[in-house]
Amino acid sequence: MYVLGWRGVIREFMRYKGGIFGLILLIFLVGLAIFAPVLSSTDVFYKWYEPTYWAAQNLPKGVPPEWINMFGDKTYATQAVLTPEISQPSALLYNITFKYEYTADIPPYDIIIDIFSNITEGSQMVIFMDIIRPDGLRIYRVVDVQSDQSIVKISLRSAVDAPKKIFVFGLQFETEETRREITEKGLLSVLNPMDVVFGVAEEGIVFGRSGPLNGEYIFNIIVYRLTEENTLNDIKLTIAGSVYGIMGTDALGRDLFGGIVWGSRIALIIGLGVAIISVAIALVYGTLSAYVGGWTDEALQRIQEFVISIPVLPLLLILAYVFTPSVWNLIFLLVIFSWPGPVKTIRSMALQIREQLYITSAKAIGLSTWRVISRYILPQILPYTFALVAFSVPGAILTEAGVSFLLGNQGALEVTWGRILNDAEKYSAVLTGMWWWVIPPGLMISIAGLAFVLVGNALDRVLNPRLLR
Amino acid sequence: MSEKLLSVEGLKVYYFTSGGTVKAVDKVDFSLYRGEALGIAGESGCGKSTLGYGLINLVPPPGRIVDGHILIDNVDVAKLNESDLRKKVRWRKISMVFQGAMNALTPVYTIGKQLAEPLTIHTAISYKEALNKVQEILPLVGLSPEIIRRYPHELSGGMKQRVMIAMALILNPDIIIADEPTTALDVIVQAQILNLLKKLRRELGVTLILISHDLSIMAEVVDRLMVMYAGKVAELGKSDVIFSAPSHPYTQGLIASIPKLGEKKLNYIPGLPPDLRNPPVGCRFADRCPMVMDICRKEEPPFFEIAKEHFVSCWLYR
């Protein structure tokens, strides 16, 4: 019989370069899964599909990761939250200035103002903002609103009148001809107001062709409270970057890094969950089949062959409709189709063990079937089940990803790599070139699969009892 | 003695494994004469099968012929390239009946196709003519001609071995090597196959090299016997002489260990053959030899011709 002991197993395992590489990948994945709350935040996980949560985060929408600034010759503006300087020139007036040093080539995605205040019933506040550019030019009244809401969010890019005012500023540097063309073709809706705010004041500014205007920008906000009962509690100005974070953002302004990190937890739970349960079922099934033998063995084998020949995806899709979407139901469904995988291997191992002399003697003493299986056969197969689990994980992860990709929220409610890709497909990320939305989730799926395959291969060589060969 | 068909001189066949070089056949010399049956005997692992494969230069990798000559019609088989071997030697001059009859036939081809294959490759006749010839030869080995439509899995072990023998005969080669032809068979079938071999020798005058660990079958078939130990020839001579009066201590032990009726005690040679990756200096049998002397551990014994055509590699006959 084949006994190595833990130390022996580890020493043997270390001889396989592929196995070590797989193990490193695996540790990396498990690390991501465990430290997800630290690397990201729990809100990212629980509120991934809540648009209000993401709106409050002031993230740019569909921008690439920050590190692309290290490559390429143009730098992108990064995310920044500016600190206010507040003065009160008169009792009802707040004068707030934000200073922003613009050094990049590609302007920020957006400028977002958040105002938190107390407004008495029926009263209002009036908010103005001017932008003073480094060249001394001033864009007047970019913001000009009256509000009775205590929480106000103004995005210069998506507000109703702010872009217009910015374009009016920009169009004065364009030729008469261009101005006419733009109005006739209604081009303003496709142009980016940020190009105007952060562009050199000469011809081409509205198209972002005049080049970046670097230097200090001053955002001057005046809040006028009608009565002294209205108070301004906090004010915040966010420069949404044209790049963001480690992995960029998707079209809904979600931090993809958070989704990827949390996705690793779900992937590992589903992958390992399905693999462990399936192998456990296969272990009992295969051993029983081999040990009992005869007619039962025949029947069990036919059932296994039958289940393994069922096409998984169509049935999974239809069953996913019947079950309520959740990770646990998904695991359950995947187990239904993946337990027959390892049965053949386990059965043939058990068959060979059964032929050993000591099993015959154990039977001769009169030990019950179950006792012989659990005391004498299972312990010998058990080490090898680690390899079988490792081999079963990639299939489960791959299928889960496929199902999530096709079904979206019908598969699991949580954020998974497959669902991130489902969103990417819905928002045509590929056709708009948002590679940072498409590549990482799939890469993670492949890495997870590869890690387990490599570890499984090495474990197979170490643990595979010689009797199988 | 009649015409010399084959002479082997200083043949060395080594296996180059990761654990070291295994000297499976080390400086072997012998000759074979037309019409005779030579037996090669020895324990498993003594290099007798390797020697058999070596004669048609078909040692499975990582093994190969390192040195020596195998001369047939003044052609050195050991020096021929693969394509000449295929065209001139294999099956035309020397054919082989293999050890594992169970797996030595291709499972997906009919018996007829496999028997006809050497004919279509080595002669200019068509497949159909070849099949006719196959059907002619099958009764010779005790098989019905209609067997050509069968597949190997439909035949019993004995029938498969008969097919192998028919296949070895089909080109009428000078020499047939039979490597453990009866090992995988049960006793009754063993006897049938041996009788078949004897009959073929009698009727066709086939020149045969019989490789076996089983001395009892040797006694029945062969004219001369070559006993190998650890890659070397221990003793070579007329088989009746060796059986009645073995000279090498190893041969003596081997023959003593053949179970005989009426004897209560089973004789055996104590100890194990040496590691062929690192064989001992001197006589390789020294460690197990009951009559070991000082010189045995220092110098390799040469061949001593103790009687006509009877060679022994042992210092006792100095």
Add this chain to the structure above:
Amino acid sequence: MGLAKYATYRVVNALVILFLVLLITAVIMNQYVEDTIKTEIESIIQQEVYRNPQYAQLSPEEKEQIAQVRRDFYYTKYGLNQPYIVRVLYRAYDALTFKFGRAVTLRSSTGSSLVVDIILEALPRTILLFTTATIITIIIGIILGMKSAVKVGSLFDRTISTFALFTYSLPMWWTGLLFILYFSYMLNIFPSGGIVSTPPPEGFAYYLDVLWHMALPTITIVFVNFGGWSYMTRSIVTNVMTEDFVITAKAKGVPERSILYGHVFRTASPPLVTSMVLSLIYSLSGAIITEAVFSWPGIGRLYWMAISSGDMPVVLGLVYITTFLYVFAVLILDFIYGLLDPRVKVGV
């Protein structure tokens, strides 16, 4: 005869799978169809009873009584008060005869809302793409696998094996997305999806256009699968090459090529066909999703559209027809296996 017994066993196995899928389909279809009919009946009763001026003076209880009578009438008319098992068997019969009813929102290009029409329109396109890709994969896979089996341990062999390992855990559909990103979006040398350009060119150019659209999805399927295929071929062939009959053939003087492509390959072909069945199962799911990714207007794309628009009758029809085709394909491969393996062909 072995072959007859083997064939019967395979056919029975296929029929059992079909029956089971049929049953599951029927149960879910029944649920869906009955829910739809009941909603319709309720709206008819609303019209007939509650909004009927004739009954305006009646008390709510009396109205409910009349409504109940009408409800019973319609339930009997549509067979809703028959035993559950009978209703399910009805649906099973419908599915068996490919009567999947009408789609909710999806239409065929000719405007038909019959599920059968919609699916039959998509089916040939899937077969075109998937068969082409599979044939290319098998050819490349077997050639490379044989090459590395001859030179086990060589650089070529190790490259193929490593490549197979990497593609093993690669989601095919994601690879498709990457290829679109690179070849269509960045290099712009292949169309990003669809089966023909709009407007479709005429005559011979039409077929060229289809080929051009087929190229990227085919490359994707082949790219992801051929490594695994050659690795599989390699392991099976190297296994066969250690068998004794190879030595026999060599001793017989059979040329190296004839041994490899005759004795060895012929012996390896039955297990290769078995692996073909398994890898077909494995790649089916990937292929369905890959089609969706490439907007190839076949079965996979239809799955995507039916699921995202919640078109239940189409989904059910698709599940049933895909399973049907798949079981059929496996059955054919099983027969080929039977013909290739003399142990099956002439029995033991």
